[in-house]
Amino acid sequence: MVETLAESVARLASLDREVVAIAWLSLRVSLTAVLVGALAGIPLGALVAVVRFPGRQALVGLLNASMGLPPVIVGLVIYLLLSRSGPLGPLGLLFTPAAMVAAQSVLVTPLIAALTRQIVADAEAHLGDQLRSLRLPPWRRAGLLVFDVRFSLVTAILAAFGRAISEIGAVLVVGGNIDGFTRTMTTAISLETQKGDLALALALGLVLIGLVLLVNAAATILRAYAVRAYG
Amino acid sequence: MSAAIPPNPSLPPNPSLPPNPSLPLRLDGLVYRAGPKTIIDGLDATIAAPGITALIGPNGAGKSVTLRLIDGLLRPDAGTVRIGEGAPVRRAFLFQRPALLRASAARNVALALAPLGLERRERAARTRAALARVGLLDRADDPATRFSGGEQQRLALARALVGEPQLLLLDEPTASLDPAATERIEAVVAEIARGGTKVILVSHNLGQVARLADDVVVLARGRAVEHGPMAQVVFQPKTAQARAYLKGELPWTAYAAAS
Numbered sequence: 001m002v003e004t005l006a007e008s009v010a011r012l013a014s015l016d017r018e019v020v021a022i023a024w025l026s027l028r029v030s031l032t033a034v035l036v037g038a039l040a041g042i043p044l045g046a047l048v049a050v051v052r053f054p055g056r057q058a059l060v061g062l063l064n065a066s067m068g069l070p071p072v073i074v075g076l077v078i079y080l081l082l083s084r085s086g087p088l089g090p091l092g093l094l095f096t097p098a099a100m101v102a103a104q105s106v107l108v109t110p111l112i113a114a115l116t117r118q119i120v121a122d123a124e125a126h127l128g129d130q131l132r133s134l135r136l137p138p139w140r141r142a143g144l145l146v147f148d149v150r151f152s153l154v155t156a157i158l159a160a161f162g163r164a165i166s167e168i169g170a171v172l173v174v175g176g177n178i179d180g181f182t183r184t185m186t187t188a189i190s191l192e193t194q195k196g197d198l199a200l201a202l203a204l205g206l207v208l209i210g211l212v213l214l215v216n217a218a219a220t221i222l223r224a225y226a227v228r229a230y231g
Numbered sequence: 232m233s234a235a236i237p238p239n240p241s242l243p244p245n246p247s248l249p250p251n252p253s254l255p256l257r258l259d260g261l262v263y264r265a266g267p268k269t270i271i272d273g274l275d276a277t278i279a280a281p282g283i284t285a286l287i288g289p290n291g292a293g294k295s296v297t298l299r300l301i302d303g304l305l306r307p308d309a310g311t312v313r314i315g316e317g318a319p320v321r322r323a324f325l326f327q328r329p330a331l332l333r334a335s336a337a338r339n340v341a342l343a344l345a346p347l348g349l350e351r352r353e354r355a356a357r358t359r360a361a362l363a364r365v366g367l368l369d370r371a372d373d374p375a376t377r378f379s380g381g382e383q384q385r386l387a388l389a390r391a392l393v394g395e396p397q398l399l400l401l402d403e404p405t406a407s408l409d410p411a412a413t414e415r416i417e418a419v420v421a422e423i424a425r426g427g428t429k430v431i432l433v434s435h436n437l438g439q440v441a442r443l444a445d446d447v448v449v450l451a452r453g454r455a456v457e458h459g460p461m462a463q464v465v466f467q468p469k470t471a472q473a474r475a476y477l478k479g480e481l482p483w484t485a486y487a488a489a490s
């Protein structure tokens with residue numbers, strides 16, 4: 001155990017090129033997916049919070065439930081869509097990083113939308129009448145509420161990033177864990193553990209945790225800085 | 232009761248007072264329910280005269296809900312709100328609790344100009360004028376949510392004024408202001424009304440009602456129990472409910488006595 005740890009640290013210290021490449025791919029895929037998820041999920045969640053329409057309650061329930069979508073199921077659905085005989089097969093995206101981004105985007109969009117909806121709905125309880133009284137159209141009200149809760153949304157984004165970077169089911173199914181191409185931190189850790197290269201698995205695990213901490217710390221610092229300027 | 236309201240002698244006659252498109256403001260048989268509770272219970276009032284109409288009554292009488300019904304934020308379960316002859320009216324609502332965005336004071340005020348489609352420069356000039364009016368021009372760039380309670384209320388008033396509304400709904404605009412600020416805001420409200428804006432003022436400050444109002448509507452349990460010129464309603468109230476409220480009796484004892 002101690003030896004394994006020592007070796008892990010040694011490999012980390014030497015910035016093993018393989019480890020760096022895997023970490024970079026994981027980071028790229030998950031950050032892109034979170035970006036897509038934010039671009040789609042924040043407007044979706046905000047509009048659901050602001051606009052009254054029939055079936056809204058059902059949609060809210062659906063959004064909340066889909067926060068718990070099992071990654072492996074999402075992976076499977078994306079797999080079926082992208083497989084050679086699937087409707088998107090001709091794109092040839094299966095077992096590429098793009099497929100992993102697609103799967104993780106599907107995974108985090110409802111999460112971001114559901115959290116955004118809740119956060120914006122709370123702000124709407126406080127500001128909604130005022131904004132309606134100003135005769136602002138729904139999309140403008142949604143935009144202003146998103147602006148108002150921008151610091152709280154950072155937490156939703158971080159939750160989405162945490163879910164994306166640490167999931168294994170979706171990236172494994174649609175990415176295939178191809179060495180040097182679609183191997184991510186989580187798929188690599190799983191594989192190396194099975195192969196018995198515990199030192200590498202542990203090194204990767206440490207890097208994964210480090211990445212998550214780093215991204216969270218960066219977001220927290222940025223947020224604190226912004227809050228100080230505009231509480 | 233609400234028929235002819237004589238001009239208020241406290242206001243200098245203003246022959247150039249433009250006709251206000253929000254008049255007459257008619258509330259006919261308004262009913263508003265929340266769950267099993269009837270909050271507005273057949274409210275009738277016709278406000279035909281320009282100037283300032285005070286809406287007074289005990290806590291929970293339904294004053295804030297009435298303003299929301301007038302503004303259209305709430306839909307009555309029965310009855311109608313008719314504003315003028317139906318032409319669009321620029322209105323503004325100062326809420327009892329100011330709701331400000333996490334943005335600078337100036338941005339909060341400028342927000343009310345968004346639907347008017349003005350040029351940037353014009354928006355900025357009007358925003359500054361409105362902030363100056365409530366004594367907050369030097370705070371224009373400060374975050375609004377860091378303002379004190381009274382400052383927030385003044386800022387919300389600036390936002391209500393900036394669009395030059397024709398109908399201005401004020402829900403306790405000076406409730407958390409110090410005496411000097413209260414005096415200043417009262418002057419601003421009087422000036423706005425002299426400029427031709429119809430003002431509906433909810434206030435528990437009877438001195439303020441006496442200073443500002445042309446006519447007064449007394450609300451009790453979701454009904455207009457009295458409506459008349461300020462001096463008459465405030466100094467010679469006809470109904471038991473109005474007398475009780477004006478004398479400062481607790482409403483629940485008053486209701487017990489009245490019923």
Ligand SMILES: Nc1ncnc2c1ncn2[C@@H]1O[C@H](COP(=O)(O)OP(=O)(O)OP(=O)(O)O)[C@@H](O)[C@H]1O
Pocket residue numbers: 265268270288289290291292293294295296297327
């Ligand atoms: N959405 C709602 N659901 C349930 N009850 C409500 C709702 N809105 C208002 N009420 C009730 O209606 C009554 C009238 O409320 P309103 O805010 O109009 O009172 P008010 O006359 O403005 O009183 P105050 O002087 O305290 O501001 C209160 O008893 C309040 O609890």
Ligand SMILES: [Mg+2]
Pocket residue numbers: 294295296327402
């Ligand atoms: Mg009220």
